[in-house]
Each structure stands twice: as C-alpha cells, then as structure tokens.
Amino acid sequence: MLNQSDILQTLNMIDHQHLDIRTITMGISLRDCAHPEAGRCAEKIYDKICRRAEKLVETGCAIEREYGIPIVNKRISVTPAALVAESCGGEDLLPIARALDRAARECGVNFIGGYSALVHKGFTEGDRRLIASIPAALAETDLVCSSVNVATTKAGVNMDAVALMGRIIKQTAEATAERDGLGCAKLVVFANAVEDNPFMAGAFHGVGEPECVINVGVSGPGVVHAALKEVRGAPFDVVAETVKRTAFRVTRMGQMVALAASQRLGVPFGVVDLSLAPTPAVGDSVARILEEMGIEVCGTHGTTAALALLNDAVKKGGLMASSHVGGLSGAFIPVSEDEGMIAAAERGTLALDKLEAMTSVCSVGLDMIAVPGDTPAETISAIIADEAAIGVVNQKTTAVRLIPAPGKGVGERVEFGGLLGSAPVIPVHPESSAAFIARGGRIPAPMQSLKN
Amino acid sequence: MRAIMTVTGPDRVGIIASVSTLLASLNINILDLSQTIMGGLFTMTLLVDTAGANRGFEEIREALNEHGERECLSIRIQREDTFAAMHRI
Incomplete structure (x- = not known):
C-alpha cells in the first residue's frame, strides 16, 4: 500500500493548504456557427455550446467526489467571437454576447470566455464592431469574459488598438459604475495571447485548436507556501528545489483530473496549465510565498527576484508531471484576488511600477488592479503599451486587466466579491501620455521576431 | 475500483470493529x-476494493459519511x- 504519511500529506494539502484544481475548461470551436443574421448566429452558438458542454459540470463534480480533490471552477472557452460574428450583418453584436451568457448559465459554468478579438496587426470590420460592443456586452451579461490581443512578438504592437482599448476600458467601467466597474474585471488586453489558456478572464479557444478540448488549470500557492516554511533560512538552491518538488505533486493532480475528465467526456485532452493561481482566501496567496522567502512586504526590493525564482521553479517542477503543458503556465499576480497582494497594496508598498517590473518575470501581467476612476483613457492605453512592450520583447504573454474605479480615488476600495476579491485603488502617474498615444500606427516587431 | 479510506477521530475501543463491520x-x-x-x-488508512460492492461509489461515500x-x-x-x-512516478 501507499505510505501512510504520504496519504496524510496529500489530505493535509487538500484540507489545510488549499490544494485544488482551479479549473476544468472546455474549449469549444464556434467556427461553424457563422450566419449572416446575428440572431440566427446566436442561436447556433447557444445550441452548440449547450450540446458540447451539457455534461461538463456534472462530470467535474463526479470527479471531484471520487478523487476527493476540489475542482473550484468549471468553465467554457470559445472561438474569438469576432471571427464567428464577422459575417453577421448590422452593427448589433449583443445577441452573441447574450447567447454566450445564456449558454453558460444553462451548462452551469461560472464563466465563459471568448468574447474576443485578435487585432495585433490590424482590425477587420468584424473586430471593430465586436470591440465597440464590449462595454455594453459586459454590462448586460454576468458570465461572459472578453479579451483583445493587441500585440505579438511577430507583429509588433498595434498602437491604434492600444489607444482604442484605453477608451473601451473606461467605457466598460462607466457602464458598470454601480458595481465598482465590475465589467473591467472581465476584460483582458493581451500581448502574445495563448490559444489554450484555461484561466479567466482571458480564456478563448484559439483558431488552431480542435473542435472541442479539455484544458485544466492547477493551483496551489498555499501548498508551496507551506513547503517553504519547512526550509526557512535555507539557501535559494533549496528554495528552488522545494518549489519544484511541490509543483510536481500539484501538477500530477492536474494531469490526473485532466485525463479523467477527457476520458469521461469523450473530448481530447489539451493541456495542463502550470499556474500558481491565488484566491482572496487566507493561505492561498502568491505574495505570501514571496514574503516567506524573506521579503518583508511584497513589493519591496527583492520582490522581482523572488518572483522570478518562483515562476521558474513552478515550471520546471510541473513540466515533467504533465504530458502536455500549455496555457499561461506561471505564477499569477492578480492584486484583488490575492490576500497578500491586497495587504501590500493597502500599505502602499506594492505600487504599479513594481507590479510592472514583476510582470516581466512571471506569467501574464498587470492583473486586477484598481486605479482612480478619473484616470484618463490615454494613461490606461500607455500602461497597456508598456505591458505589451514587455511581452513582445521578452516573447511572453503579458496582459492588462485594470479597473478605473468609477467615482473612486486613491485609498478607497473596490469590492467584487467571490474569486474576484477586492482591492484598494492605487495611484497612477499624473503626468500625461496623451501625445504618445495620439500618434497611432504600429510599433514594429522587434529583432526577436526574426527567427527564420 | 481500488480506493483509499482514511478514518480519524478520538481514540476509543471498537473503531476498527465498527468500520470493518460496515465495510x-x-x-x-x-x-x-x-x-x-x-x-x-x-x-487509520485502508486500501479497499469496491469492485464487488453492493452499492455505487456515491452511495458508499454517503454511507461512510453517515457512519462517521x-x-x-x-x-x-x-x-x-x-x-x-x-507520490508515485
């Protein structure tokens, strides 16, 4: 039989260290749902999602019970809606967003991602219409998540899209002003977006993906933190090794669940995303892991190095535990969703500039950060441009999910509840970037793109 | 199906007897x-085989919960x- 202490260790991780599978996400292609009439297209989308994902939640819950490991979220990602809705006549694409929302509700998932457009090199008419509809779509629906890819290493940065997204984020905040700008928590602006990301709000089912696929996102900041407590004061070699071993164990759980879900649903297994995804719960924080390494408060000097080590060790540990690794795979630093980050931001130690530096060494980017409601659209665009530049030059995914909290200033709080958490409003630089953003055009692809 | 059962609680006479009787x-x-x-x-940790069980896994789980x-x-x-x-590679 298995060693009793191994068994008890696993149970301890589940019971006391928040070990869980963060999400099982079913990717569904909607490429066959295009139709000249938006209403008909919406019906086809609704029918297809409900047919494909009918048993997703039921299966997820059964696996959870049999294997005794919590699966926190069951979700759906779909083909970027701009591609599907491209051939719809008329300006109004809201029926598509409503169909996604209804389908998600019918299937019992808690988010559906893919109200998206890929515009890193330029816009099609469909892209423009879809992006213009994002504020209304996110205000009117509850479960729909949206993302827009504005840059890639191969194409450079579409600065027209960057400028536009600054305005769209502001409009989305205003459209959901009575809920602290909640719409912005469901809107991600990407550079180098990945096609198989299972995590929200940025998940979509890429064009190179199969008809239907199961991707799994693991988590486990609490488990890593607990493991590091055992090696307090040890050199970084030991720290890295400890994180690797822990990430391996956590990822093996993800692989097991992914294969079980894939087999039971009769849907191919895509990837396991090796991410350390925090939640607002105490004991489930990435910031606290960095502090365990010897940083007094997350955001002070040394934070970037600590995060770089963590991110790298998580990948190295997870890589061998899964047959296919993909998605974003790295440590997430969503401020409002991480208890330690919230505390550090409230103290003023964790500032936007430090967060930007951190995004150059970890998964994704400036995530779930509340900024003053009167932040100009151009400033938000400039923040997006900075993040896109980091992603493009470093050949990694970066993203911006900012909430310009309507009517709120520095020191006040936004409250979203649940997994989205709450966050203090932190300051942005008051100096203008308007003339920079007004230029438009494209920042050319960097030397790194010329690999052939 | 092979499953791992774990039983924890304050020690007293007859725990193994009561659990094994139920099984x-x-x-x-x-x-x-x-x-x-x-x-x-x-x-206590037990390795059990539910292949010949007279109930489905879900019912077994509930029966164990109630007994607990x-x-x-x-x-x-x-x-x-x-x-x-x-724990195994």
Whole structure:
C-alpha cells in the first residue's frame, strides 16, 4: 500500500493548504456557427455550446467526489467571437454576447470566455464592431469574459488598438459604475495571447485548436507556501528545489483530473496549465510565498527576484508531471484576488511600477488592479503599451486587466466579491501620455521576431 | 475500483470493529490496513476494493459519511489514483 504519511500529506494539502484544481475548461470551436443574421448566429452558438458542454459540470463534480480533490471552477472557452460574428450583418453584436451568457448559465459554468478579438496587426470590420460592443456586452451579461490581443512578438504592437482599448476600458467601467466597474474585471488586453489558456478572464479557444478540448488549470500557492516554511533560512538552491518538488505533486493532480475528465467526456485532452493561481482566501496567496522567502512586504526590493525564482521553479517542477503543458503556465499576480497582494497594496508598498517590473518575470501581467476612476483613457492605453512592450520583447504573454474605479480615488476600495476579491485603488502617474498615444500606427516587431 | 479510506477521530475501543463491520455489510474487501495514534488521534488508512460492492461509489461515500457522523469519526474515501498520482512516478 501507499505510505501512510504520504496519504496524510496529500489530505493535509487538500484540507489545510488549499490544494485544488482551479479549473476544468472546455474549449469549444464556434467556427461553424457563422450566419449572416446575428440572431440566427446566436442561436447556433447557444445550441452548440449547450450540446458540447451539457455534461461538463456534472462530470467535474463526479470527479471531484471520487478523487476527493476540489475542482473550484468549471468553465467554457470559445472561438474569438469576432471571427464567428464577422459575417453577421448590422452593427448589433449583443445577441452573441447574450447567447454566450445564456449558454453558460444553462451548462452551469461560472464563466465563459471568448468574447474576443485578435487585432495585433490590424482590425477587420468584424473586430471593430465586436470591440465597440464590449462595454455594453459586459454590462448586460454576468458570465461572459472578453479579451483583445493587441500585440505579438511577430507583429509588433498595434498602437491604434492600444489607444482604442484605453477608451473601451473606461467605457466598460462607466457602464458598470454601480458595481465598482465590475465589467473591467472581465476584460483582458493581451500581448502574445495563448490559444489554450484555461484561466479567466482571458480564456478563448484559439483558431488552431480542435473542435472541442479539455484544458485544466492547477493551483496551489498555499501548498508551496507551506513547503517553504519547512526550509526557512535555507539557501535559494533549496528554495528552488522545494518549489519544484511541490509543483510536481500539484501538477500530477492536474494531469490526473485532466485525463479523467477527457476520458469521461469523450473530448481530447489539451493541456495542463502550470499556474500558481491565488484566491482572496487566507493561505492561498502568491505574495505570501514571496514574503516567506524573506521579503518583508511584497513589493519591496527583492520582490522581482523572488518572483522570478518562483515562476521558474513552478515550471520546471510541473513540466515533467504533465504530458502536455500549455496555457499561461506561471505564477499569477492578480492584486484583488490575492490576500497578500491586497495587504501590500493597502500599505502602499506594492505600487504599479513594481507590479510592472514583476510582470516581466512571471506569467501574464498587470492583473486586477484598481486605479482612480478619473484616470484618463490615454494613461490606461500607455500602461497597456508598456505591458505589451514587455511581452513582445521578452516573447511572453503579458496582459492588462485594470479597473478605473468609477467615482473612486486613491485609498478607497473596490469590492467584487467571490474569486474576484477586492482591492484598494492605487495611484497612477499624473503626468500625461496623451501625445504618445495620439500618434497611432504600429510599433514594429522587434529583432526577436526574426527567427527564420 | 481500488480506493483509499482514511478514518480519524478520538481514540476509543471498537473503531476498527465498527468500520470493518460496515465495510463487510457493503461487501467491500479490505486489501491493506495501517493504523496509528497521532497526538491522541486515532488515524487509520485502508486500501479497499469496491469492485464487488453492493452499492455505487456515491452511495458508499454517503454511507461512510453517515457512519462517521454517528461515531464521531471523520471517514473519507477517494480513488487510490489521487495518491498514486502525487507520490508515485
């Protein structure tokens, strides 16, 4: 039989260290749902999602019970809606967003991602219409998540899209002003977006993906933190090794669940995303892991190095535990969703500039950060441009999910509840970037793109 | 299906007897068993085979839960795969 202490260790991780599978996400292609009439297209989308994902939640819950490991979220990602809705006549694409929302509700998932457009090199008419509809779509629906890819290493940065997204984020905040700008928590602006990301709000089912696929996102900041407590004061070699071993164990759980879900649903297994995804719960924080390494408060000097080590060790540990690794795979630093980050931001130690530096060494980017409601659209665009530049030059995914909290200033709080958490409003630089953003055009692809 | 059961609770006379009687009534075979006292807490792990059981997994789980509540024990059952995945390469 298995060693009793191994068994008890696993149970301890589940019971006391928040070990869980963060999400099982079913990717569904909607490429066959295009139709000249938006209403008909919406019906086809609704029918297809409900047919494909009918048993997703039921299966997820059964696996959870049999294997005794919590699966926190069951979700759906779909083909970027701009591609599907491209051939719809008329300006109004809201029926598509409503169909996604209804389908998600019918299937019992808690988010559906893919109200998206890929515009890193330029816009099609469909892209423009879809992006213009994002504020209304996110205000009117509850479960729909949206993302827009504005840059890639191969194409450079579409600065027209960057400028536009600054305005769209502001409009989305205003459209959901009575809920602290909640719409912005469901809107991600990407550079180098990945096609198989299972995590929200940025998940979509890429064009190179199969008809239907199961991707799994693991988590486990609490488990890593607990493991590091055992090696307090040890050199970084030991720290890295400890994180690797822990990430391996956590990822093996993800692989097991992914294969079980894939087999039971009769849907191919895509990837396991090796991410350390925090939640607002105490004991489930990435910031606290960095502090365990010897940083007094997350955001002070040394934070970037600590995060770089963590991110790298998580990948190295997870890589061998899964047959296919993909998605974003790295440590997430969503401020409002991480208890330690919230505390550090409230103290003023964790500032936007430090967060930007951190995004150059970890998964994704400036995530779930509340900024003053009167932040100009151009400033938000400039923040997006900075993040896109980091992603493009470093050949990694970066993203911006900012909430310009309507009517709120520095020191006040936004409250979203649940997994989205709450966050203090932190300051942005008051100096203008308007003339920079007004230029438009494209920042050319960097030397790194010329690999052939 | 092979599953791992864990039983924990305050130590007293008759825990193994009551749990194994219940398993026998469900026609679940015990393949291996390990028991210790950790800090005054009775801790037992069992490897069981549910292939011949007279109930489905979900009903077994519920029966064990109910028994645990009656006897002031925490009893859980999970597929063996969960632990093998984490601790075996």
